[in-house]
Amino acid sequence: MSYAERALRTLSAGNRTLLRAQDEATLLQEMCRVIVDLGGYRMAWVGFAEHDEALTIRPMAHKGFEEGFFEIAHFTWAEGDSEDSRGPTSQAIRSGKPAVVQDTTKLSSSQLPIPLAETLRRGYASIAAFPLIIEGETIGNLTIFAAEPDAFDDCETGLLAEMADDLAFGIATLRMRERHRQSEETIRHMAFFDALTDLPNRSSVSEALTVEITQAQLENQSMAVLLVKIGRFQEISDTLGYQEGDHLIVEMGTRLRQIAGPNKSVARVGEDEFAIIMPRSSAEAAMRVAHHAMREVCDPVIFAGMAMDPHAHIGISLFPGHGNTPEALLRRAKIAAVQARRTACKYTLYKGTEDRESTRRLELMSELRSAIDQNELLLYCQPKVSIGSGEICGAEALVRWQHPQHGMIATGEFIALAEHAGLIMPLTRWVLEAAFRQSYAWYERGIRRPLSVNLSAQDLRDPRLIDRISGLFATWALPPELVQFELTESALMEDPAGALETLDRLKELGVELFIDDFGIGYSSLSYLQKLPVDSLKIDHSFVTSMLTNEGSAVIVHSTVELGHNLGLGVVAEGVESEALWDRLQALGCDTAQGHFVGRPFPTAQFDEWEAQSPWSHRPLSGATAH
Ligand code: C2E
Ligand code: MG
Numbered sequence: 219m220s221y222a223e224r225a226l227r228t229l230s231a232g233n234r235t236l237l238r239a240q241d242e243a244t245l246l247q248e249m250c251r252v253i254v255d256l257g258g259y260r261m262a263w264v265g266f267a268e269h270d271e272a273l274t275i276r277p278m279a280h281k282g283f284e285e286g287f288f289e290i291a292h293f294t295w296a297e298g299d300s301e302d303s304r305g306p307t308s309q310a311i312r313s314g315k316p317a318v319v320q321d322t323t324k325l326s327s328s329q330l331p332i333p334l335a336e337t338l339r340r341g342y343a344s345i346a347a348f349p350l351i352i353e354g355e356t357i358g359n360l361t362i363f364a365a366e367p368d369a370f371d372d373c374e375t376g377l378l379a380e381m382a383d384d385l386a387f388g389i390a391t392l393r394m395r396e397r398h399r400q401s402e403e404t405i406r407h408m409a410f411f412d413a414l415t416d417l418p419n420r421s422s423v424s425e426a427l428t429v430e431i432t433q434a435q436l437e438n439q440s441m442a443v444l445l446v447k448i449g450r451f452q453e454i455s456d457t458l459g460y461q462e463g464d465h466l467i468v469e470m471g472t473r474l475r476q477i478a479g480p481n482k483s484v485a486r487v488g489e490d491e492f493a494i495i496m497p498r499s500s501a502e503a504a505m506r507v508a509h510h511a512m513r514e515v516c517d518p519v520i521f522a523g524m525a526m527d528p529h530a531h532i533g534i535s536l537f538p539g540h541g542n543t544p545e546a547l548l549r550r551a552k553i554a555a556v557q558a559r560r561t562a563c564k565y566t567l568y569k570g571t572e573d574r575e576s577t578r579r580l581e582l583m584s585e586l587r588s589a590i591d592q593n594e595l596l597l598y599c600q601p602k603v604s605i606g607s608g609e610i611c612g613a614e615a616l617v618r619w620q621h622p623q624h625g626m627i628a629t630g631e632f633i634a635l636a637e638h639a640g641l642i643m644p645l646t647r648w649v650l651e652a653a654f655r656q657s658y659a660w661y662e663r664g665i666r667r668p669l670s671v672n673l674s675a676q677d678l679r680d681p682r683l684i685d686r687i688s689g690l691f692a693t694w695a696l697p698p699e700l701v702q703f704e705l706t707e708s709a710l711m712e713d714p715a716g717a718l719e720t721l722d723r724l725k726e727l728g729v730e731l732f733i734d735d736f737g738i739g740y741s742s743l744s745y746l747q748k749l750p751v752d753s754l755k756i757d758h759s760f761v762t763s764m765l766t767n768e769g770s771a772v773i774v775h776s777t778v779e780l781g782h783n784l785g786l787g788v789v790a791e792g793v794e795s796e797a798l799w800d801r802l803q804a805l806g807c808d809t810a811q812g813h814f815v816g817r818p819f820p821t822a823q824f825d826e827w828e829a830q831s832p833w834s835h836r837p838l839s840g841a842t843a844h
């Protein structure tokens with residue numbers, strides 16, 4: 219067999235190897251094997267040119283007669299006179315061109331990477347080294363030793379160089395394949411794992427649940443889903459910053475993963491929500507895990523040097539009882555988590571009804587929007603009477619919604635719904651317009667009856683609120699004392715500084731302001747003193763119970779005193795009986811509102827109500843509209 223012939227054979231076998239190779243190590247090894255076994259060379263090796271300080275050439279694979287060669291030989295592709303830098307392999311890497319030694323016996327030791335005797339002892343008579351080049355950069359070498367001198371003529375060298383190029387191409391292809399695989403892996407990971415906690419995210423929990431549900435169906439097993447809602451996340455992010463908020467989430471993720479152990483999976487399914495999936499589990503087992511998780515989760519976490527106790531509540535749903543789709547199980551576990559907030563132990567099993575409730579709430583939200591647009595709301599009012607004189611001294615505007623199918627919807631319910639659905643501003647606009655129209659109707663007839671309008675926390679943040687109100691005063695030419703505003707103490711406390719600013723601007727319009735539901739919002743005395751308000755309205759929960767509950771009696775009593783000390787008027791809401799009226803009168807409370815005085819009714823019926831009410835009429839003031 220001629221040299222060229224064996225080189226050709228090697229080349230074609232090498233090509234087959236290239237096509238088959240799945241990973242780099244096997245490819246290099248197989249290439250060396252083909253060269254030695256089929257080509258009949260004495261030894262072949264592949265090295266990679268490292269970019270370390272010594273510019274080492276690291277042997278990666280070899281085949282053939284070697285006998286400790288790599289233990290004595292050290293290769294570098296650095297420029298220089300040292301033994302390691304000489305020899306064809308270094309040259310090939312440095313120059314990017316094949317380097318051939320036709321007869322090693324004619325060289326001195328200093329021209330070889332190992333002592334001449336060692337080279338000769340191994341029968342390496344001639345050497346050809348080829349660079350492996352990928353995209354213009356030499357990444358390593360393919361070095362072949364032949365037992366005969368002058369083994370590498372031009373033709374053979376050319377063929378082997380081609381083979382080295384093919385090998386480099388094969389390496390490049392495998393590396394590119396690996397890079398693609400890694401980026402696919404990263405993309406897949408990102409799609410299914412949460413970046414912060416590295417836990418599975420909502421999409422993968424849905425997939426995992428689908429698999430578990432199918433499995434549970436096959437095995438006739440039940441399974442549980444726990445939804446852990448972490449409390450105080452928003453508070454911590456807002457006050458200490460996002461990093462601390464993230465720290466809380468990461469810490470909770472770690473704790474939950476530990477609790478869950480290997481048989482249950484934990485996922486992050488919302489900003490501050492985790493799910494634990496418990497295959498083959500009963501309600502009882504789920505409650506035990508919830509109990510355990512609650513204890514662990516509520517252990518203090520250190521934030522910026524200080525310890526804080528996290529809160530959590532956990533809802534549990536079960537397959538098949540609470541649903542047989544991932545969505546239903548997660549949704550119901552979440553509803554249960556909300557229910558759990560109101561329980562002492564803060565975890566609970568899903569209880570059927572609220573789901574239907576929330577579907578109804580969703581329907582109601584969209585119906586409320588159109589009710590506002592289509593003017594289906596009604597304006598009711600409830601009179602206020604001055605306790606000292608028994609005179610009617612005003613009325614509170616209360617919105618009502620008469621639903622075509624469900625009848626009258628509880629006001630508290632749809633106000634909360636409007637707050638939730640971002641519908642407060644259009645609702646307030648409707649109420650304001652209705653209240654101004656009604657006020658004007660009274661005023662035009664010479665009745666000076668202040669009508670008070672309730673504002674929500676969101677109204678206080680509406681930058682157009684003040685302009686809208688002053689526009690209405692201008693439109694109807696109403697004196698400012700005829701329209702008043704009530705703001706709940708808790709709405710003010712949501713953003714005390716912002717609320718103070720809005721109240722100041724409202725006050726500049728000359729209107730009277732009331733703090734509504736006073737006593738349940740925890741405002742501080744110093745804050746209260748700054749507020750430009752005229753009266754406090756004691757929350758009806760204290761008023762209605764003041765005769766039977768000592769605590770309520772103390773609150774009512776001290777609110778009357780506090781209000782008067784601050785120079786404010788005091789209104790009692792929820793005056794349901796004469797006995798309450800008498801007691802409030804004895805305490806010196808200024809104004810009463812409640813069923814004893816009069817229930818809310820449509821504003822248009824005020825005259826009828828007044829005509830048959832025992833309360834004295836205000837003397838008509840001479841002022842009328844122009
Ligand atoms: P609020 O401003 O404290 O209104 C007083 C509530 O107490 C009214 O409930 C009234 O019907 C009820 N009430 C009256 N007398 C008695 C009584 O003797 N005993 C008891 N237990 N309750 C009595 P309503 O009309 O259901 O309104 C609930 C809340 O909804 C209001 O509480 C107010 O905060 C809000 N709201 C009502 N209308 C509007 C509105 O137009 N805009 C806004 N933003 N909120 C409104
Ligand atoms: Mg009110």
Ligand code: MG
Nearest residue numbers: 734735757791
């Ligand atoms: Mg109130």
